[in-house]
Each structure stands twice: as C-alpha cells, then as structure tokens.
Amino acid sequence: MIDPFQTLGVEARFDLDPDELARRHRDLSRALHPDRYAGAPAAERRLSLSRAIEVNDAFRVLKDPIRRAEALLRRAGVPVGETAEPKPSPDLLMEMMERREELGDARRRKDLVAVRALTEAIRVREREVLASMGRQFAVSDPDSTKLAVVLPELGELRYLRRFLDEASAIEEELTT
Amino acid sequence: MALLEIFDPKAAPRPIGIDLGTTNSLVARVRDGKPVVIADCNAEKLVPSVVHYDPRGRVIVGADAQRLAVDFPRETIVSVKRFMGRGADDPETRRLGTYEFVEPKTPEEAKSVRFKVQGRAVTPVEVSAEILRVLRSLAEDELRSVGGAVITVPAYFDDAQRQATKDAGKLAGLDVLRLLNEPTAAALAYGLENQKNGLFAVYDLGGGTFDVTILLLDDGVFQVRSTGGDSALGGDDMDRALAERLLQDLGVAAENRPRELVRLALDTARKIKHGLTENDRVEAEIEVPGGTRKLAVTRDEFEALIKPIVERTGVACRRALRDAGVSAEELDGVILVGGSTRVPYVRQYVEKLFGKPPLCDLDPEEVVALGAAIQADILAGTKERADEVLLLDVLPLSLGLETMGGVVEKILPRNTTIPAGARQTFTTYADNQTGFDLHIVQGERELATDCRSLARFVLKGIPPMPAGLARLEVTFRVDADGLLSVTAKELTTGVEQKVEVKPSYGLTDEEVEAMLMAALDHGEEDLEKRQLIEARVEAERVVLATKKALVADADLLEGDEERARIDEALAGLEEAIRGTRAPIIRGRTEVLDEVTHGWAGRRMDRAIARAIAGKDVTSIESTVAKARGVEAHLAEHAGHNAPDGGASGTGS
Numbered sequence: 001m002i003d004p005f006q007t008l009g010v011e012a013r014f015d016l017d018p019d020e021l022a023r024r025h026r027d028l029s030r031a032l033h034p035d036r037y038a039g040a041p042a043a044e045r046r047l048s049l050s051r052a053i054e055v056n057d058a059f060r061v062l063k064d065p066i067r068r069a070e071a072l073l074r075r076a077g078v079p080v081g082e083t084a085e086p087k088p089s090p091d092l093l094m095e096m097m098e099r100r101e102e103l104g105d106a107r108r109r110k111d112l113v114a115v116r117a118l119t120e121a122i123r124v125r126e127r128e129v130l131a132s133m134g135r136q137f138a139v140s141d142p143d144s145t146k147l148a149v150v151l152p153e154l155g156e157l158r159y160l161r162r163f164l165d166e167a168s169a170i171e172e173e174l175t176t
Numbered sequence: 177m178a179l180l181e182i183f184d185p186k187a188a189p190r191p192i193g194i195d196l197g198t199t200n201s202l203v204a205r206v207r208d209g210k211p212v213v214i215a216d217c218n219a220e221k222l223v224p225s226v227v228h229y230d231p232r233g234r235v236i237v238g239a240d241a242q243r244l245a246v247d248f249p250r251e252t253i254v255s256v257k258r259f260m261g262r263g264a265d266d267p268e269t270r271r272l273g274t275y276e277f278v279e280p281k282t283p284e285e286a287k288s289v290r291f292k293v294q295g296r297a298v299t300p301v302e303v304s305a306e307i308l309r310v311l312r313s314l315a316e317d318e319l320r321s322v323g324g325a326v327i328t329v330p331a332y333f334d335d336a337q338r339q340a341t342k343d344a345g346k347l348a349g350l351d352v353l354r355l356l357n358e359p360t361a362a363a364l365a366y367g368l369e370n371q372k373n374g375l376f377a378v379y380d381l382g383g384g385t386f387d388v389t390i391l392l393l394d395d396g397v398f399q400v401r402s403t404g405g406d407s408a409l410g411g412d413d414m415d416r417a418l419a420e421r422l423l424q425d426l427g428v429a430a431e432n433r434p435r436e437l438v439r440l441a442l443d444t445a446r447k448i449k450h451g452l453t454e455n456d457r458v459e460a461e462i463e464v465p466g467g468t469r470k471l472a473v474t475r476d477e478f479e480a481l482i483k484p485i486v487e488r489t490g491v492a493c494r495r496a497l498r499d500a501g502v503s504a505e506e507l508d509g510v511i512l513v514g515g516s517t518r519v520p521y522v523r524q525y526v527e528k529l530f531g532k533p534p535l536c537d538l539d540p541e542e543v544v545a546l547g548a549a550i551q552a553d554i555l556a557g558t559k560e561r562a563d564e565v566l567l568l569d570v571l572p573l574s575l576g577l578e579t580m581g582g583v584v585e586k587i588l589p590r591n592t593t594i595p596a597g598a599r600q601t602f603t604t605y606a607d608n609q610t611g612f613d614l615h616i617v618q619g620e621r622e623l624a625t626d627c628r629s630l631a632r633f634v635l636k637g638i639p640p641m642p643a644g645l646a647r648l649e650v651t652f653r654v655d656a657d658g659l660l661s662v663t664a665k666e667l668t669t670g671v672e673q674k675v676e677v678k679p680s681y682g683l684t685d686e687e688v689e690a691m692l693m694a695a696l697d698h699g700e701e702d703l704e705k706r707q708l709i710e711a712r713v714e715a716e717r718v719v720l721a722t723k724k725a726l727v728a729d730a731d732l733l734e735g736d737e738e739r740a741r742i743d744e745a746l747a748g749l750e751e752a753i754r755g756t757r758a759p760i761i762r763g764r765t766e767v768l769d770e771v772t773h774g775w776a777g778r779r780m781d782r783a784i785a786r787a788i789a790g791k792d793v794t795s796i797e798s799t800v801a802k803a804r805g806v807e808a809h810l811a812e813h814a815g816h817n818a819p820d821g822g823a824s825g826t827g828s
Binding site: 009022024026027028029030031032033034035036038039040041042043044047048049051052053054056057059060168171172175 | 353354395397399495595597598653656717718720765768769773776787788
C-alpha cells in the first residue's frame with residue numbers, strides 16, 4: 001500500500017488543513033494529469049495516468065477522516081480494519097441502536113424535520129470525536145502502543161458515518 | 177491570415193470540438209485564440225442529428241434527412257443518442273418511437289439495439305458515426321486537415337454510453353483525443369477561469385439528456401465536485417407529452433396509430449413548443465386522414481404538461497448539491513446549457529431552485545461545442561497558456577462488482593475524481609473452485625439486477641484449494657475519458673487476466689476497422705492512406721514533444737549514452753515520417769517510446785517535485801538536480817521539517 005501522505009507530499013498528521021490539502025492536490029494534478037501529456041509518447045501517457053490515479057486516490061484517502069486515521073495507524077504499525085480492532089463498547093452499541101430506531105420512526109412518519117434534527121445531532125457528535133482524535137494523534141503519533149487509544153474512537157466514527165449515510169438516504173427519499 | 181490558412185495545402189492538422197447532441201450536433205474550432213462554431217455553405221451551424229437511409233443505399237444526414245422524417249418514419253432515425261449503449265431489450269428503446277427493430281437471435285446480437293432500415297440492421301453507433309462523418313467533412317472544408325477531436329457526452333452517461341460514443345468517433349475516422357462532459361465543456365466556454373475562483377452549477381437540459389454539475393473553479397482548475405442527472409430526460413419528453421395530448425385531441429386511440437401520424441404529431445408538438453417560447457398561444461394545423469385539423473395550445477396548458485418533467489430535474493439538482501456538500505446560497509453562479517433551457521418555464525424553475533437568475537449570455541445550443549473546441553486546443557498543445565487551465569472531472573455513477581446474493585459491492589463511488597483506481601480483494605466461496613465469475617456493474621442500487629451490467633468475465637485457472645483460501649484481487653481503473661478497464665489477479669498463484677470493459681455491445685478494434693473499411697469507397701487503399709496519416713500525426717506529435725523535452729530537461733539525461741540513444745531513435749523516426757509506410761512509422765515511434773522511458777519517469781518526478789515545492793523553483797532545482805526521484809526529495813524535505821519529532825511541517 002502506497003503511503004498517501006508521501007504521495008501528496010504532506011506531513012503525516014491527523015489535523016491536516018483541508019485547504020492546504022486541496023491546494024496540493026490541485027498543484028499535483030496540474031503537473032500530472034493525462035491532459036498535460038496528451039501529446040507525449042505512449043509510455044509517458046501511461047505513466048501520467050498511473051501517477052494521476054495515485055494522487056487522486058491519496059487525496060480521497062486523506063480527505064476522509066476515517067481513512068486518514070487508518071493510514072496513520074498503518075504507518076505506525078497498528079493493525080486496522082474492523083476485525084483487527086477492539087469490539088465497540090456496549091454503551092455505544094446501545095446508543096446507536098436507539099438512534100437508529102428513532103431514525104426508522106421518523107422515516108415511517110415521513111418526518112423530515114426529525115430526520116434532519118437527528119442528522120445534526122450526530123454531526124455535532126462526529127465533530128467532537130474528530131477533535132478528540134486530533135488531540136490523541138498529536139500526542140501519541142508515532143508510538144504504536146499509545147496510538148491504540150484512538151481505536152475505540154475510530155470505531156465510533158465508523159458507526160456515526162453509517163448512521164449519517166443512512167440518514168442522508170432517508171432524507172433523499174423523503175424529499176423526492 | 178485566415179485565407180492563407182485555408183488554402184495552404186500543407187496545412188497542419190487542427191483539433192476540433194464536437195457536440196454530438198440528441199437533436200442537433202455542432203463542430204467548433206479555435207481561431208485566433210477564440211472558439212467559433214463552423215458553419216456550412218448556407219451559414220447553418222446546427223446539423224440536425226437525423227439520419228435517413230434511402231432505398232438506393234444512400235445515407236442522408238441533417239436538415240435534408242429531417243425533411244424526410246415525416247414521410248419515412250421507419251427509415252429516418254432521430255434522437256439516436258437516446259439509444260447509445262442500450263441493449264435490444266432496454267425499455268427505453270420501446271418508448272413512443274416510430275422505428276422497427278431487428279429481433280436479436282443470439283445473446284451477442286442482443287447486446288445492442290439494432291434498427292431495421294431498408295432491410296438491413298444498423299446500430300446506434302453506426303448511425304452516430306454517420307452524423308460525425310458529416311461534421312468531420314464540414315470541418316475539413318474549413319480547415320483542410322482535421323487533427324484530433326474532442327467529443328462531448330452528457331456527464332451522466334454511463335460507461336456503456338461513453339464507450340459507444342468513442343466507438344462512433346473511431347468509426348467516423350476521427351482521432352478521439354478525449355470524451356468531455358457537456359457541463360464541464362460549457363463552464364470552459366464561459367471563460368470562468370478569468371474570474372479565478374468560485375462555485376458554479378451548470379444546468380444542462382438538452383433534447384434527450386439532463387445533467388447538473390457543481391464545480392469549483394480554483395486558480396484555473398475546474399474541479400467538478402458532483403454531477404447528477406438523467407440520461408433519458410429532455411426536450412424530447414416535452415414533445416412526447418405534448419404529442420400525446422395532440423393525438424388525444426384528434427381522437428386517435430393509442431392502439432391504432434399509424435407511424436406517420438405519430439411522427440407528424442411529434443413534429444407539430446416540437447414546433448408548438450418553440451412557438452410558445454415567444455407567444456402565449458400557438459395554433460397549428462395537422463393533416464389527418466379525412467382532412468386538416470386545427471389545434472391550439474396555450475402556454476399555461478403546455479406548462480402544466482411539462483411540469484412533472486421539469487420537476488424531475490430538481491431531484492437531481494438537490495442531490496448534486498448534497499453530494500458536493502454545498503447549499504444553493506453558496507453558489508456564485510448558475511449556467512444554462514441546452515436548447516430546452518430556452519423554454520421560459522424551465523428558466524423560471526431554475527431561478528427558483530437555485531435562488532438566483534441563471535447566466536445565459538452564450539447561446540445555450542453552441543456553448544458545449546465551443547468548450548469542446550477549447551479543450552481540443554488545450555490537448556493539442558496549441559492553446560496559449562494551456563498549462564493554466566485544467567479540467568478535473570468525476571465518475572458520474574458508482575462502479576462495483578456483484579457479490580454473493582446478487583448484492584453490489586461498490587469499488588469506486590460516484591463523484592470520485594477521475595482518473596481513478598481502486599483495488600479490492602475477494603475470496604472463493606466453494607472448495608476447489610477453479611473459476612471466479614466477475615460481474616461488473618454501474619449504478620447506485622443495492623442489487624446488481626437493478627444496476628447497469630457492464631461486463632461479465634471468468635477468471636480461470638485457479639488451482640483447487642479449500643474455500644476462502646484463494647485471494648482474488650480485482651483492480652478497477654477509470655481513465656480521463658471516464659472509461660473503465662478491469663484486471664483480476666489470483667494472488668496466491670499469480671494467475672492474471674485483464675479485460676477492457678468493452679461493455680456488452682461494445683465493438684472490438686478489429687470490428688471497428690472492418691466497418692471502417694466497408695464504409696470507405698475504396699476500402700483497403702483508403703484505409704492505408706488514413707493509417708499513414710494517423711501514424712504520421714502521432715509520430716510528429718511525439719517528435720515535437722521529445723525535442724521540447726530535450727531542451728527543457730537535458731540535465732535529467734543519464735550521461736551521453738542515453739542522449740545518443742534518444743538522438744538515434746529520433747533521427748530514425750523522422751526518416752520514417754518522410755517515407756510512406758505506416759507500420760515502420762509506428763514501429764519507430766515505439767522505439768523512441770522505449771528509449772525515453774526512464775528519462776520520462778525522471779521528468780515526471782521533477783514535475784511532481786516542482787508542484788510540491790510551489791513557485792520556489794530555485795530551491796527545488798538544487799534539491800532534485802541529481803534527479804533521485806520524488807521519494808528522495810520528500811525524505812529530505814521531511815528531514816528539514818522534523819528535526820525533533822516533527823511538530824512543524826508542510827501542512828501548516
């Protein structure tokens with residue numbers, strides 16, 4: 001697996017400045033995009049395509065906090081992926097179950113306001129978790145034993161993301 | 177200047193941009209730095225996308241074909257774009273139309289719908305190629321020699337529809353430089369890059385397709401944030417709705433409609449629609465068996481009919497905004513594209529939807545072709561300051577694989593910036609399974625049967641082992657045209673297979689060549705001539721690029737030996753270009769390719785290093801002077817920034 005931080009030439013840290021990241025992606029695209037090599041020999045065109053794909057892929061990984069965290073953990077040698085990580089706490093599972101039930105109810109009632117309120121509450125929660133993870137990474141990286149403390153938060157983030165995806169699909173369903 | 181250009185017999189091939197539309201098609205070029213649509217000898221710019229097949233085997237395209245459409249509804253294909261990339265049993269092909277189709281006898285034949293005209297079967301690719309051929313000759317009349325072409329496609333076209341369009345281009349003898357999304361082309365034509373920054377929506381309602389694209393312009397780079405739409409929604413649907421009303425008014429029962437009358441009703445509906453743009457009420461006469469009937473439609477009535485059609489565009493717009501993570505208020509502007517945006521009700525709807533009056537200072541029917549011409553100019557390297565403008569487009573629909581239970585596993589989600597790639601590992605589910613079925617699909621639905629099926633293939637030759645032990649790695653790659661290729665590899669044994677996802681109905685290169693040959697008057701001889709021209713154009717492009725690079729990046733050559741090899745290959749290719757044998761030119765182009773390979777990699781590393789270092793060229797010159805590649809550069813960079821554990825860095 002190619003290190004996305006290295007591909008984009010940015011420092012490996014969790015709290016990356018999104019504007020800076022976008023600027024770096026833009027500048028690299030300007031240098032590597034296949035359009036730049038439209039008149040070049042075939043081998044060069046192929047090379048530019050591969051490099052552009054790598055850059056786009058790295059950008060996609062680093063833009064997404066979950067995949068960014070995974071990339072950082074992998075660099076530090078911490079195994080990631082849901083099977084390798086600790087099981088989520090019963091409290092979290094219970095809470096998410098309740099939230100999902102509320103979401104299901106809102107869907108049945110076609111209550112768009114309730115769906116949006118639930119979405120907003122989870123978004124707030126997501127921001128809090130992200131901020132906390134940023135602090136954790138800042139003090140622990142790249143110490144793999146210390147870094148393991150962010151794993152529960154990463155797991156939580158995945159639950160929140162799934163909830164938000166589902167809520168977004170329901171919102172779409174209710175507005176069409 | 178312009179005259180000299182036209183009559184110079186050694187005129188250099190010039191790039192063109194083509195808008196292959198549902199209703200009308202156009203071809204444009206850049207002249208003196210400005211894009212212009214090429215008109216025919218009657219000063220007509222729009223070529224109606226209508227193809228008529230006459231009993232003597234002649235093919236008539238454009239306005240003349242349109243005139244024949246009412247009398248020969250079976251032999252005259254209109255709106256062929258709606259059929260691109262569609263299978264014989266696609267429901268879209270059976271909607272209110274006037275054609276006869278050839279019933280497929282084999283699964284192979286069922287892959288593409290085929291029209292039955294004058295006793296023969298033609299595919300939408302062949303019909304589209306007829307239109308492109310006319311556009312090509314229109315351009316040749318003005319430019320003498322046509323270089324590469326950029327052809328536009330609806331942003332929401334799936335892989336099958338894109339592939340069909342590219343095949344049509346090849347079949348028309350065009351060197352297709354790029355497929356470009358129509359809304360992106362429009363944004364380019366608007367010259368938004370002069371404003372430097374901003375967030376824009378492009379609302380593109382054409383004859384048969386609807387696209388909405390949200391794009392961010394950032395320092396000359398057009399970054400598409402999201403795209404959405406419906407590749408079967410457009411002005412045609414308004415005509416159909418109105419024609420249906422007219423037929424009802426005439427008292428013609430749905431089950432008893434002569435094709436001629438249906439075509440006439442559609443034609444009349446289109447004229448009434450156009451009339452209602454300026455007037456509140458339009459009257460029309462229609463010839464029916466037994467006499468002439470008068471009909472009248474008011475704008476209010478028409479608007480009530482098209483309301484549900486226009487509202488369908490709103491669904492896609494809201495989703496595109498959500499996917500882009502922006503609200504309508506954040507937009508700096510909305511651009512209108514496509515002939516159907518002339519309908520006043522559509523304009524009012526867009527203004528209400530986005531909360532601001534849309535921009536429409538360019539002709540909505542020309543804007544896409546103009547943008548295509550600009551992109552062609554950029555790709556051909558003739559545009560001034562071409563390196564300042566770049567289009568970063570996205571994948572319109574998710575790509576995935578069918579897994580157990582018919583569920584789709586998404587490999588690349590919609591709105592991923594292209595070119596893109598992704599890899600996923602799967603395993604076997606049965607003991608001693610030696611083959612692995614791969615079904616590649618495109619779409620947002622959860623079940624494979626609800627998505628567009630792009631290709632099926634089997635990875636064979638896996639040695640027998642217990643279930644779950646084999647590791648199958650599937651790699652998806654989407655190029656800058658938005659076209660997919662897939663490779664599958666069994667990791668424990670290294671068995672590898674690659675498929676060009678020539679979706680289902682797609683044509684192989686050999687098939688295209690055979691069809692090309694059949695279409696040319698002198699078959700083989702003409703084909704050879706064409707191949708020679710193509711090989712020369714490509715070779716000259718490569719020679720030019722290599723010479724330029726030798727000036728700019730000579731310091732990255734590894735010693736005199738590498739230089740000597742390149743010089744030798746260059747001289748050999750230039751000699752071949754002066755000759756008349758295409759295979760030799762192609763062979764020597766490959767030789768040059770080969771000997772410049774390593775150097776090309778180093779040059780790309782330098783380009784990356786420059787991009788990372790920003791404008792501070794002098795400092796990176798020293799860093800990469802020895803061209804050790806970007807990794808070495810980055811390692812050094814990191815070293816400078818993180819002397820004690822690395823709290824400071826490039827990110828802040």
